[in-house]
Structure formats: structure tokens, C-alpha cells
Amino acid sequence: MPQPRTPAQAWSALVEGNDRFVRGAMEHPSQDVGHRAELSAAQAPFAVVFGCSDSRVAAEIIFDQGLGDLFVVRTAGHVVDTTVIGSIEYGVQVLGASLVLVLGHDSCGAVAAAAEALTTGRMPTGFVRAIVDRVIPSIVTLPEPGTPAGAGRALLAPTPEALGREHVRHTVEMLLSYSVGLSTAVADGRCAILGLEYALVDGRVRLVQAHGDVGQG
Template identity: 50%
Template sequence: MIGLTPKQAWDVLREGNKRFINGESEHPSQGIEDRARLVAGQHPHVVLFGCADSRLAAEIIFDQGLGDMFVVRTAGHVVDSAVMGSLEYAAEVLEVPLVVILGHDSCGAVKATLDALDDLQIPGGYIRDVVERVTPSILAGRSEGLTRVDEFEARHVVETGRLLMQRSRIIADRVANGKLAIVGLTYALNEGAVQLQGAYGDIGQSYVEIDTAGNGHKGAHEASAAVDEAQSA
């Protein structure tokens, strides 16, 4: 789907998730002709940055097909330079209109970080790096009085959106120009449904604006101020 607006891309995902929830998936763009068509190039309408959990298969959850989604996944959707480069490539080169940050319940990375902070024992190896990158979200959540694991999972999605806007001039500029939107979602493993936790940009529905200052959330009417704040950070 070439030339979609951020709102249209979001609508496509919402409808796809509804089909998945209801057991009515259409499994689009998976045939022989589709594979042949995509050899010439890709034009995805979404870049999805999500947790690497095996239960979080992006194309299945949103009933999308080959060439529809540019997918980047890490444990706990933690951000590093390779992730930023991949997301900027999708935004600037592929001109994808929508960035989706996808977290979920029963997230091992969030639970491991909570346990590490409670027990004062940080895992070894590269798992330590994952825990250290999730830690700011947990600390921010605790400062806001959060206690439940699902609240921390949602807070980590919000924090990830803030990081993308603060660290990437390319992404922040495209959001400010109306060419891109970011949505932060959490996925319920049992129900198969995604829940909107916050957003940047125009997605055509009421939402809670992610606070770039890390102070929880802002109202949608403060969207332009939030973008300006991210750009000046």
C-alpha cells in the first residue's frame, strides 16, 4: 500500500488486529504472485519495533503479508544504535508513515529487570545490557507510583517512544511535518488484542500523547508542544 497517511496506516493495522482477534484473518500478500512482485522492491506501510518474544509475531497479530511491515525486534524492545539506524532507514528511505512500538504482557525483559532491581543482582553476559536498558522505564514507573507488572510494561512502551523522538532528528522532523506518526501499543497474549498506550502525530483518534520529558502522559492537545520539546532535546 503506497502513499498511505499515518492515519490510514493505523486504520489498516487496527482492522487487521480485529480480524485476527475474531479468527477471520485474510493472510494477505502471501502468494506466488506477491513474492514475484516484491522482488523489484519494498514499500511497507508500517515499521514495527517490538519485543523479540516468540509469541509476538507481528504480521500474524495484524493480519499483514509479505512487504507490508518493516520489522525490528529486540528483547524488551530495547533501543541501540542498530535499532535507531533501522528505524531511520524505514522512515527516511522507505518513507514509512507509521512507527509501531509493540510491547506485551508477561514480558520476560521487564520481569527480569524488576527482579534484578528488587534482588540487587544484575544478570551476566549480554542479558545485563538488556536489563540496563529497561531499567530507566522501571525507575520512571516507580517514581510515578506504579506497582503492577502490566503498568511497567505499558510505561516501558511509553519510554521507548520518548527515546525515539529524543534521539532521532529524522523521526522527530517527520512527525512534526505530518509525514510520520508513532503509536505505542501493548499486546494481550490471551485475547490477541492490542491496546494504545500513547502516540505522537495524527492517527485520527483520541489518544494520550507520550510525554517527551518522561513525566507520564500529556493530552492530545499538547501534541505540537511535545514534538517541539523532543526536537530541542
């Protein structure tokens, strides 16, 4: 199969791969001995995936891709720091990837810990706290339960799913606002940045946020 070159082609390839994974009809492309040998000289991944370190959300598996296809960056709770942004910029600016995915998932422990910290004031100990500290800004602006919402109605407490989606959206916006290189690539049409949510039970990814043209995927 020809390597995807445009953001739309890259997104289409990943949508098709995820559909194969959901159906249990994986093709396991780009994993043969010959391809492995070809990649020893250089790599040219078509997409960067920035996701959570959760052991149940391995990008190459859930998108049914192989060696050399995806440039993967992972942190617990897909929290952003300068090395993460530098790694993503490397995938786009040096390796030529035309798509960046921020891949969140349901039942995320980092999001749950951030929500608990906001609700109870209890913070984890050690360096795990640094993860929670970086998730909190994503969800702290969501309305508090009981806040008036017009017509005398009160807003309900955000669900865990809503908190996770907000964290994905916020992460996408952080990448665009912090990285001139990424925002320029998107503005020029050379790259798109998408926020996705992965469902642990059915294995399907769903689009949450998009910057750039990826067609009808």
C-alpha cells in the same frame, strides 16, 4: 487493496488486521505467489514495527499482514540502541513508511527481570544483562511502594502491566528524542509514532502512547 499512505490510513489498516486476528478471521493478504514476485524488485512497507523478540508476538501475524507490508525490527524487551534507531529511520526515510509502532506486550521477561534487579539487586549474567540495563531506565522513576501520594495515602507497588506500559512509553519518547529524522517526520505530519501493548491471551493491541495524527483508530 490500495497501500496505506498516511499515518491514519496505516493505523486503520493495522487496527482492522488485528481485529481479524482476534476474531480468528485472518485474510492473510499480500502472500500470494504473484505478489511475492512483484516484491523482488523493491519494497515499500507502510509501517515500521519495533517490537520485542518474544516468539508469541509476531507482527505480521497479529496484524494480519503479508510480504512487503511491515518493516519489522525486534530486540528482546524492545530495547533501543543505535542500530535499532538506524533501522527505524531507514524504514521511514528510505522506504517511506508513514507509521512507527513500538509494540510491547504483557508478561515480558525483560521487564520482569529489570523489576527484579531493582527490587533485589540480582542481575542476569552474560550479555543478557545488557538487555536489563536498557530496560531499567524506563521503570526506575516509577514511585516506590509506600511513597506518600496525598491525603495521607501511600502508592501501591506498580503492577507488571504498569511497568510494561511505562517501558513502551519511555521507548517512544527515546525514539523521538534521539532521532532528529523521526521527530521531524512526526512534526511535518509525514509519520506518526505509536506505543502499543499486546495482550497474549486475547491477541488484541491497545494504544498506550501516540505522537502524530492517526485519526480515530
